[in-house]
Amino acid sequence: MSSTPSTPTTPSTSSTRKGVRGSTLSFWIFTGPFLVGLVVFVYIPIGWSAWLSFFEARYTVTPDKFIGFDNYKLMLTNGDFTGSLVTFTVFAAIIVPVTWALSLGLALMVHRLRFMKAFFRSVFFLPTACSFVAASLIWKMSVFSGVRFGMMNTVLGWFGVENIAWLADPNPPWYWLVIVTVRLWLQAGFYMILFLAALQNIPPVLYEAAAIDGARPGWQTFRHITLPQLRATSTAVILLLLVAAYQAFDEFFNLLAKTTWGRPPLVELYYTALGDDQDYGAGSAGAVILTLLICMVTLLQGRFLGFGKGEDAR
Amino acid sequence: MSALSSSNWDRRSVLRAAAGLAALGPLAACGGNTGREGGGSSGKSLVQYFHAYGEAGTQEAIKRYAKAYDEARVTTQWITGNNFESKLFSSLLTDNAPDVFEFHPQLQLIKSGQVAPLDDILGPVKDDFNPADIKSHTVDGKVYGVRMIDDPQFFFYRKSLLEKAGIGVPQTLDELAEAADKLTTDKVKGLFLGNNMVSTNYALVWAAGADQLNDRNEIAYHTDDVAAALKTYRRMFTSGHLLLDAPADYWDPSALVQGLTAIQWCGMWAMPVMQKALGDDLGIFPFPSAASGAKPAVYNGGWSMFVNAKGKNVDLAKEYVKWLWIDQKKYQEDWALSYGFHIPPRKSLAASATKLKSGLPAEGVKLFTDYGRFDNISWTQAMITALEEVIANSVRKGMDPEKALDAADVKVNRELKKLFG
Structure with missing residues (x-):
């Protein structure tokens, strides 16, 4: 790199220039396809969607009738869309803490096993490989079937409880039990693995030191050593769970049909834009509102929780 | 040295070109194999x-x-x-x-x-x-x-079960509810209207003496008789006499054939399977009248x-x-x-x-x-959905039928305005 200034064209500068050109080319070769994909499949649809939201776009994605904010007005006033935000909040409020607690519990149990650890780890992780659609169908048609030989109704029948229509009847809202259990079964194992890895990373010296200081094993150690040591993993798990809950679609779509309840935003927008109505304008307006909400939530959590900021900024 | 570096450069350029080609490959592949063109000799x-x-x-x-x-x-x-x-x-x-x-x-x-x-x-x-x-x-x-x-879609029933319960073929919606009650045992439910209860929508409206739309393409389903029929449906839904959440829906003959229900709403298409399974123990009847003076209904x-x-x-x-x-x-x-x-x-x-x-x-x-x-061509998918929501709200969720119908009116009118101005 130390080229003498007296020589105007040194081989080193020319090779650097060639190297820069070469690496620029490599950069485009390697990122180009992804950038093209990003633009074609992400940015253009987002822009298109924003454009559609100001048009009367039914049964077409190339509309010509400009209607201003009518679609936004419709989405915010007809109750279905705002109701779906409530549904999502309820769903997230149940599924996030329950999955967090269950996967942590499973991890703690598997972690303490002396033998067959690998076996149980695999057994609990296995449901992750199952698709939501397949699991939903099993839940709907055999576990929570409304007929007398459905699994849950059979079990309840032993105790003399009447058959329950788990999904058809929204009073009481048993459908939440079906939806939450199917997701729990499917995802708890995955988060268990994350917790397991974190548990294995806690230095044993901490427990030894705690024992010397007089901490009783069990709750006290768990509360003051294990939980604080798992804080980073817990935060990550909770955020992943929130994102997953937000993306929930399959089980709602497959378990609940012809309802006016139990529709999180993505399902509601699917029915508006791609379902029977084919109202791409209203659907896009909903998507834009949703995007704005997500931006707001992200900014707020950045301010209060600071997740995603650099270490220095904290 | 220089020979080495130049050969080095050559190899890299070859690799680079190969990478470029590989990156372009999938893009090129997008054009082919859509299953539409080519393949056939005529090409069409x-x-x-x-x-x-x-x-x-x-x-x-x-x-x-x-x-x-x-x-x-x-x-x-x-x-x-x-x-x-x-x-x-x-x-x-x-x-x-x-x-x-x-x-x-x-x-x-x-x-x-x-x-x-x-x-x-x-x-x-x-x-x-x-x-x-x-x-x-x-x-x-x-x-x-x-x-x-x-x-055509109508009710199928097990003759033997109705005989055993000592009832005839229901002539009114109330009689249907009564029959469902009498036919329900701890093994068999009285009636299956489909898991979502929406498959009888048209028949229900017609049997209550109403229609989806009138000749001027205005709402005609919102009548007192329809609201009353919806109330009867709600009563049946909560009575425990209906088969709900069955593994197969109304269009499948399973519920009747497997003995889960005594009466089932289904279509003529399922008749051969039902006849094969049940023989002569099978009868049919239209959706019974749901308002005084109204004719029974069958949805074609x-x-x-x-x-x-x-x-x-x-x-x-x-x-x-x-x-x-x-x-x-x-x-x-x-x-x-x-x-x-x-x-x-x-x-x-x-x-x-x-x-x-x-x-x-x-x-x-x-x-x-x-x-x-038959179908009314002016009754479009958005209106179908609106009427299905009436069932969801008033029958399954227990909302007042009038309110549920009002909510549907808003959606149907919005659609009618778009279609007819």
């Missing part, structure tokens, strides 16, 4: 969409007919699942849209120019069709679809072939529809009678359909003619 191809019929052998039959067509290679998409409309509607917007598809007559498809008028191919045989099937597909004097099959559903007017080869698609659903009477007969029972919309075929001339099938045809009502 068509795509047709069908919803998944439940009867055994139907998919093979449709593919067999398609294969017999010489002018083009016809690919069949057999759409499973309960969202045929959604899949059809969204695919119609894309390049992979079907050229021909089966559906029900709905005005928005015509207003948006999605389906082509078929007068040129239907013209010569128009008189051979059931007039109601022509009328339900006609807008401003043009006919937009070729009816393939008519499917069915499926029709439509040509995608925005398709790539509209003329060929029309030719294909003409060939299969107008010229090939043998196939039409096979389709209507060999799998499930459907009533052929062609008078000439219906006249020669011996399977429908006696016994229970003949009774079904009689219900079809006496009480059957």
Whole structure:
């Protein structure tokens, strides 16, 4: 790199220039396809969607009738869309803490096993490989079937409880039990693995030191050593769970049909834009509102929780 | 040294070029293998969409007919699942849209120019069709679809169970509720109206003396009698006498055949399976009157072939529809009678359909003619959904029927305004 200034064209500068050109080319070769994909499949649809939201776009994605904010007005006033935000909040409020607690519990149990650890780890992780659609169908048609030989109704029948229509009847809202259990079964194992890895990373010296200081094993150690040591993993798990809950679609779509309840935003927008109505304008307006909400939530959590900021900024 | 570096550079450039090619490969591949063009010797191809019929052998039959067509290679998409409309509607917007598809007559498809008028191919045989099937597909004097099959829907019941309970065939909606009560035991539920309770929507409205829309295309379903009928439905829903959350829905004969219910709403298509399983222990009756003076009701559903007017080869698609659903009477007969029972919309075929001339099938045809009502082309998918939401809200959720109907009015009026101004 130390080229003498007296020589105007040194081989080193020319090779650097060639190297820069070469690496620029490599950069485009390697990122180009992804950038093209990003633009074609992400940015253009987002822009298109924003454009559609100001048009009367039914049964077409190339509309010509400009209607201003009518679609936004419709989405915010007809109750279905705002109701779906409530549904999502309820769903997230149940599924996030329950999955967090269950996967942590499973991890703690598997972690303490002396033998067959690998076996149980695999057994609990296995449901992750199952698709939501397949699991939903099993839940709907055999576990929570409304007929007398459905699994849950059979079990309840032993105790003399009447058959329950788990999904058809929204009073009481048993459908939440079906939806939450199917997701729990499917995802708890995955988060268990994350917790397991974190548990294995806690230095044993901490427990030894705690024992010397007089901490009783069990709750006290768990509360003051294990939980604080798992804080980073817990935060990550909770955020992943929130994102997953937000993306929930399959089980709602497959378990609940012809309802006016139990529709999180993505399902509601699917029915508006791609379902029977084919109202791409209203659907896009909903998507834009949703995007704005997500931006707001992200900014707020950045301010209060600071997740995603650099270490220095904290 | 220099030789080494230059060979080094060569190797890199070769690798770079290879990487570039590899990156471009998938993009190039996007162009091919869409299953549309090429392959066939004539090079012409068509795509047709069908919803998944439940009867055994139907998919093979449709593919067999398609294969017999010489002018083009016809690919069949057999759409499973309960969202045929959604899949059809969204695919119609894309390049992979079907050229021909089966559906029900709905005005928005015509207003948006999605389906082509078929007068040129239907013209010569128009008189051979059931007039109601022509009328339900006609807008401003043009006919937009070729009816393939008519499917009346009514109640099927186990005669022995009704006898045992000492009741006759229900003549009113209240009697139906009463029958459901008396027929319910700890093993068998009295009545199955479908898991979502929406399949009887039209029949319920008609049997209450109302209609979806009137002649001026205004709301006609919002009457006191309909609201009262919805209240009866709510009572039945909460009574524990209805079969709910069954593994198979109303269109499948399983619930009745497996002894889960004594009475089931279903379609004529399921009759052969039911007869085979239950023999003579099977009867049918229309949706009973739900208001004083109102006639019982039967919903004459069915499926029709439509040509995608925005398709790539509209003329060929029309030719294909003409060939299969107008010229090939043998196939039409096979389709209507060999799998499930459907009533052929062609008078000439219906006249020669011996399977429908006696016994229970003949009774079904009689219900079809006496009480059957057809689709209203102005009643579109958004309105269908709005009425389904009325059931969800007032019957399943327990909302006041008046309020639920009011909510539907808003949606239906919005749709009507878009269609008729």
